[in-house]
Amino acid sequence: MEDRSAIITDLITRQAAAHGDRPGFLRGVCGAAAEVLSASGAGISIMTDDGTRGETAASDSACERIEELQFILGEGPCMDAFTSRRPVLVPDLGDPAPDAGGRWPFYTPAASAGGLRAVFAFPLQIGAARLGVLDVFRDRPGPLTAGEFADALTVADVTVAALLDRHVQARDGLVREIDDNNYADGYRAQLFQAQGMVMVQLGVSLAEAMARIRAHAYAQERRLSDVARDIVARRLHFDTDKP
Amino acid sequence: MTTVSPERLAKIFVEVADTLVDDFDLIEFLQTLTDRAASLVGAGAVGLLLADERGKLEFMAGSDENVTLVELFQLQTDEGPCLEAVRTGRPVINVDLGAAAARWPRFAPRAAAAGFQSVHAFPLRLRSQVIGALNVFGTSLGGHLAEADVPVIQALTDVAAIALLQERAIRRGEVLSEQLQGALNSRVVIEQAKGAVAQSMGLTVDDAFAVIRGYARRHSWKLTDVAHAIVTDPEALARLKES
Known part of the structure; x- marks a missing residue:
């Protein structure tokens, strides 16, 4: 388990290092996601909280068309995953059931015509902080294995972290390990509590609050769980006048 | 030692079923359930943990939510009665925390230091899958389970599993994965x-x-x-x- 996570983290962060620009980075992540998940391709749509779409990236031009399709038609797995804040898993797009292909009367036939047989959409989010959606495309029907599903969640988590860290990496040109996933000593809940606190301290969005906490951990070369504990214990305070 | 009266039991199950209306809030429902489970057997605390798809146990709801207690629940992603119940699919009953240091070197001393004497864990089962555990802590005042209490608490745990599905008839395993991720988020x-x-x-x-x-x-x-x-x-x- 830990090894898979390390491999995926390495793969995604290498995309961040290889591409200075965000479109290039997102395209790289899509390629890496497709490779890890034995998919024919992947797409990412960055979205703001009101559902407005920002940039879109995909592993290749065919996938980019499928990714674009849902915004043209106004329906699709990406939008549903964003709205419901849950993964949307459709292993057989040809299944007309209302919780499978039948869910999207316009998207399904159009995407099928483009060769799509299965689609799996994963929100790029931390709690209520939403950044967008990762879509995984396959040209053959069939479910993700338990291992692939776990890997897809890891890809989504690492992509969120990489998106939040973009400005840090651009400045430092390196990716330092700050995520320790330490459940035992600094339980993860504390990191999310700290995120809520910093949001109020700085008057910024939840996503920005997490980006600031992570940037602080990078700058001070500390573990995220330690930084979070200090914030919750009020030993560390983020001021507006000290960016 | 507790002996639960049939009247009391019926009342609790009716109350729990009443909460399972169309549009219920999952976390609130699980809180009510852990609360009732605690009062039913006079336990010091009851908590519910969900296993995510990567094998980590995440705290979802408890009869009490103080920091020490949440840490005790969360600690069990590495070792402890909940992890055992999830792995074996069988309940762990009446373990004396004072004598469990060899079995759970990190968990047992911390649980004992928090004032608990005994601990129990019931698997949250869904068909062939175990998706989490209900954790019961006993104090000197109560929470030691009599033989007749065991099926009662397991039944309450099974109700929690049903609630997690939200949709009454699930056709596809994918929907469960979607629900679980939504609940964790x-x-x-x-x-x-x-x-x-x-x-x-x-x-x-x-x-x-x-x-x-x-x-x-x-x-x-x-x-x-x-x-x-x-x-x-x-x-x-x-x-x-x-x-």
């Missing part, structure tokens, strides 16, 4: 809201949670919706502060 939103309220009102995160819960109850709003509004809408946070 809702829990993250609650932690974020706790932090925001703690910061804005100068409270501890424990007290912040009581404020959010009370506010949701007074207005008959769903806990998850209130938590979400707090971290995405500054006006919602201001209204809660004024109330």
Whole structure:
């Protein structure tokens, strides 16, 4: 388990290092996601909280068309995953059931015509902080294995972290390990509590609050769980006048 | 030693079933359930943990949510009765914490130091899958389970599993994965809201949670919706502060 996570983290962060620009980075992540998940391709749509779409990236031009399709038609797995804040898993797009292909009367036939047989959409989010959606495309029907599903969640988590860290990496040109996933000593809940606190301290969005906490951990070369504990214990305070 | 009267039992199951209406709030429901389980057998605390798809156990709801207790629940992602119940699919009953240091070197001493004498864990089963565990802590005052208590608590645990599905007839395994991820993310939103309220009102995160819960109850709003509004809408946070 830990090894898979390390491999995926390495793969995604290498995309961040290889591409200075965000479109290039997102395209790289899509390629890496497709490779890890034995998919024919992947797409990412960055979205703001009101559902407005920002940039879109995909592993290749065919996938980019499928990714674009849902915004043209106004329906699709990406939008549903964003709205419901849950993964949307459709292993057989040809299944007309209302919780499978039948869910999207316009998207399904159009995407099928483009060769799509299965689609799996994963929100790029931390709690209520939403950044967008990762879509995984396959040209053959069939479910993700338990291992692939776990890997897809890891890809989504690492992509969120990489998106939040973009400005840090651009400045430092390196990716330092700050995520320790330490459940035992600094339980993860504390990191999310700290995120809520910093949001109020700085008057910024939840996503920005997490980006600031992570940037602080990078700058001070500390573990995220330690930084979070200090914030919750009020030993560390983020001021507006000290960016 | 407890002997639960059939009348009391019937009342609790009716109450729990009543909560399972069309549009119920999962986390609130699980809180009610852990609360009733605790009072039923006179336990010091009861908590519910969900296993995510990567094998980590995540705290979802408890009869009490103080920091020490949540850490005790969360610690079991590495070792402890819940991890055993999840791995074996069988309940762990009446383990004396004072004599369990060899079995759980990290968990047992910390649970004993928190004032608990005994511990139990019941697997949260869904068909062939185990998706989490219900954790019961006993004190010197109560919480030792009599033989007749075991099927009662297991039945309450099974009700929790049914609630997690939300949709009555699930055709596909994918829907369960979608639901579980949604539930885990809702829990993250609650932690974020706790932090925001703690910061804005100068409270501890424990007290912040009581404020959010009370506010949701007074207005008959769903806990998850209130938590979400707090971290995405500054006006919602201001209204809660004024109330």
